[in-house]
Amino acid sequence: MKHRVVITGLGLCTPLGRNVNEYWENLLAGRSGISRIAGFDTRSLPVQIGGEVKNFQPDDLRKEFRGAAAEQDRKIWLGLDAAASALADAQLPRDRLQAAPLFVGVSLETFCLADVTLMAQATESTRELVRQMTQLKAHRRLQTPLDRLAQILGDHYGFNRGRYTNCSACAAGAQVVGDAFRRLRDGTAMVAVAGAADSTLNPLAFGGFSLLQILSTENDRPATACRPFDATRQGTVLAEGAAFLVLETLTHAQQRGARIYAEVLGYGSSLDAYRVTDPEPNGRGAALSMSRAIADAGLQPDDIHGINAHGTGTPKNDVAETLAIKQTLGARAGQIPVTANKSMTGHTIATSGAMEAVASALTLCSRKIPPTINLTHPDPRCDLDYIPEGWRHFAGQTVLSNSFGFGGQNATLIFRQFNA
Amino acid sequence: MRVPIVITGLGMVTPLGNHPREILHRIENGPTAFAPPSRFDGAPFACPLCAEIRDFQPHAQGVGAKLLRLMNRDAQLAVAAAQLALADAGIKPGEAYAPEDIGLFGATGLAGLPLTEVIPLVKASTGPDGQFNAGRFGTEGLRAVSPILSFKILSNMPLCFVSICANLQGPNAIYTPWEGQGAQAVEAGLRALAGGEAGCVLVGGCDVKTHELAFLSLEQQGLFVSWQKHRTGLVPGEGAIFLVLETAGRAARRGARVYAQISGYSLRTQPPDTSRAATFSEIFQELNISSSALTAVVSAENDDGTTGDAEQQALAGEKITVATVCRPKKKTGDLFAAAAGLQVGLAAWLAARDGGRVLANCFGHGSEQAAFILEQP
Numbered sequence: 198m199k200h201r202v203v204i205t206g207l208g209l210c211t212p213l214g215r216n217v218n219e220y221w222e223n224l225l226a227g228r229s230g231i232s233r234i235a236g237f238d239t240r241s242l243p244v245q246i247g248g249e250v251k252n253f254q255p256d257d258l259r260k261e262f263r264g265a266a267a268e269q270d271r272k273i274w275l276g277l278d279a280a281a282s283a284l285a286d287a288q289l290p291r292d293r294l295q296a297a298p299l300f301v302g303v304s305l306e307t308f309c310l311a312d313v314t315l316m317a318q319a320t321e322s323t324r325e326l327v328r329q330m331t332q333l334k335a336h337r338r339l340q341t342p343l344d345r346l347a348q349i350l351g352d353h354y355g356f357n358r359g360r361y362t363n364c365s366a367c368a369a370g371a372q373v374v375g376d377a378f379r380r381l382r383d384g385t386a387m388v389a390v391a392g393a394a395d396s397t398l399n400p401l402a403f404g405g406f407s408l409l410q411i412l413s414t415e416n417d418r419p420a421t422a423c424r425p426f427d428a429t430r431q432g433t434v435l436a437e438g439a440a441f442l443v444l445e446t447l448t449h450a451q452q453r454g455a456r457i458y459a460e461v462l463g464y465g466s467s468l469d470a471y472r473v474t475d476p477e478p479n480g481r482g483a484a485l486s487m488s489r490a491i492a493d494a495g496l497q498p499d500d501i502h503g504i505n506a507h508g509t510g511t512p513k514n515d516v517a518e519t520l521a522i523k524q525t526l527g528a529r530a531g532q533i534p535v536t537a538n539k540s541m542t543g544h545t546i547a548t549s550g551a552m553e554a555v556a557s558a559l560t561l562c563s564r565k566i567p568p569t570i571n572l573t574h575p576d577p578r579c580d581l582d583y584i585p586e587g588w589r590h591f592a593g594q595t596v597l598s599n600s601f602g603f604g605g606q607n608a609t610l611i612f613r614q615f616n617a
Numbered sequence: 618m619r620v621p622i623v624i625t626g627l628g629m630v631t632p633l634g635n636h637p638r639e640i641l642h643r644i645e646n647g648p649t650a651f652a653p654p655s656r657f658d659g660a661p662f663a664c665p666l667c668a669e670i671r672d673f674q675p676h677a678q679g680v681g682a683k684l685l686r687l688m689n690r691d692a693q694l695a696v697a698a699a700q701l702a703l704a705d706a707g708i709k710p711g712e713a714y715a716p717e718d719i720g721l722f723g724a725t726g727l728a729g730l731p732l733t734e735v736i737p738l739v740k741a742s743t744g745p746d747g748q749f750n751a752g753r754f755g756t757e758g759l760r761a762v763s764p765i766l767s768f769k770i771l772s773n774m775p776l777c778f779v780s781i782c783a784n785l786q787g788p789n790a791i792y793t794p795w796e797g798q799g800a801q802a803v804e805a806g807l808r809a810l811a812g813g814e815a816g817c818v819l820v821g822g823c824d825v826k827t828h829e830l831a832f833l834s835l836e837q838q839g840l841f842v843s844w845q846k847h848r849t850g851l852v853p854g855e856g857a858i859f860l861v862l863e864t865a866g867r868a869a870r871r872g873a874r875v876y877a878q879i880s881g882y883s884l885r886t887q888p889p890d891t892s893r894a895a896t897f898s899e900i901f902q903e904l905n906i907s908s909s910a911l912t913a914v915v916s917a918e919n920d921d922g923t924t925g926d927a928e929q930q931a932l933a934g935e936k937i938t939v940a941t942v943c944r945p946k947k948k949t950g951d952l953f954a955a956a957a958g959l960q961v962g963l964a965a966w967l968a969a970r971d972g973g974r975v976l977a978n979c980f981g982h983g984s985e986q987a988a989f990i991l992e993q994p
Contacts, residue, residue: 242755306728316833342793351886357886357888360886360985361798362792362798364773366771376790408762470780470786489788
């Protein structure tokens, strides 16, 4: 028997705000969360802009998550913030969490800069290096294992039915929601928590990405630097953030009288098997991911009414994704509103899929779809309806959300307006 | 399990060899693969040994030089193991299974690089005061490293290289960073087959813990405590393992050789207030193997004195009798994210060789623990 699966809790920590209302208001208003980076010195770097979570001081979180007080990896704090908000939003009794699997998406490991510098200096004497670094372990971590966020959340809230850490790059945030959805649909669990956290806004990660030539270098115009589907787009903009969702079977949610944001209807994933540096140019893998999700949802392509695009603003992604949407939806593709949230949030890498799942759920329950900003010069190769003029009323029943990762991992989720 | 799922291909690249027969022979009768690290000075570390693959030839896998340049050692080992597994199963994407019908679920370990690849960046970014200098980082540091360094650090890359080299386009996910997450990858593959998402899946993982950065991290993670106290403990290893899984029906239809059926599995989280032995017992209880006779156990025991003791306690507590115990980690080292694939793969080989039921324990560092039951269909 297949159970219906619904979203009952949302938590966010984003460049557009640290709560759902603020984020949604900014997204609908078409405000950019991109600015010059304040968190570290970027003056010598080719890229100096990003989507930072502003005024984020995890002091309260340090008090609540005492076991994590020494953590230095910023994405952990962003993740704890969003997860705590999602759980509070769902108002789930704590005892239900013990039987809930936890799915966390992350991407790049954070290396401790001070430790790495120490290593570089001490390579002449490994013995001295080991002595120093072993002494430092009480307050530093050379590399924070990527499962650390899941461990802290798991120990704190008592998630004891599986803690999954997914590192499928930019597809991770969508894959974790997909994994949670499948567990609930097949009755393996009644409640599941899924989300992702990421911050590439530190020197080593940011520097590394800036070498890949996928980032916009328009440092003087941060708010318009990310221009998905625009003919003049230069690249994407890195951002940080976290997004968590509480999912339940419909029966469980109704029994406890939970507020329901939207229903999760389908999930699909695929691999490009093309290049690690570029998406498959015809959108083959992206289209496969979408068609798998549509089939998984028991829908036909005609049943898709809105799309939350991966839409990174890189020259290659936006063309490939447009082709994939046309391939999947056929003649109707041009009539479907397509929003690219990254035009405002920037690219939060692992988090993006989970954050855009939140936006998709909000689209369905508020009946409004956010715009794609900075789209003023239409690209003839990107010829869909990207909502450039501002938010729009959304009359549809379903939203499809795409996430495509570096290396060619693709994931697609489908959400439906909740009707009992 | 409702849909019977079988293992039809084994691909193993380990310090003990690249074929399960050879690896098992070494585990049962041969010397360990342990030796002082050959790529760095291991003397200052509490753990003086590691298990390296000595004769690995990345160029021998048919991977082009351009692609090879982007790959770290984890990825190179992963591609080799995946190709061995597919060849062993007699699967060429596009024949019995379309590329989009083959899923890929794997685990990778802590991001790892030889220090030599990172040091130039950091040295060039260090100011006269010995501290990291943001100005020098952009002007000097980034110029000192290859632009493709990120591809060697991103944890999902090894499996993306597998998909590219083997042309796998199906459902996928990558978990990280320990043995338990390797077991989660096997579980994800089983779920994809049971749910009809894929006709065939590759599951497994890769990990390289034989370089200096890995030793530093393991030391900081407290994994060398046993070495510090007792001068014995787990030995870091390296390797990649992939297994080909199919539904029994599809495997029979294409006339595939079947090593074993995965007839049960259990994954559990060890909460901070629960002992390892208690968690292992819960797993055995869920597998319903209490008071039963097993032909063999692929044990998770290493030399750190804790995992093996907890495992024995749990087996004794459930009154499980075992004819043969195979202890891979005591000869091939701890393969971390690749360890679950090895434990399950060897159990499949043992089930095929000796018949009966074989228990594969995937007990490792971290909170996630698992076990699988393999038997002749």
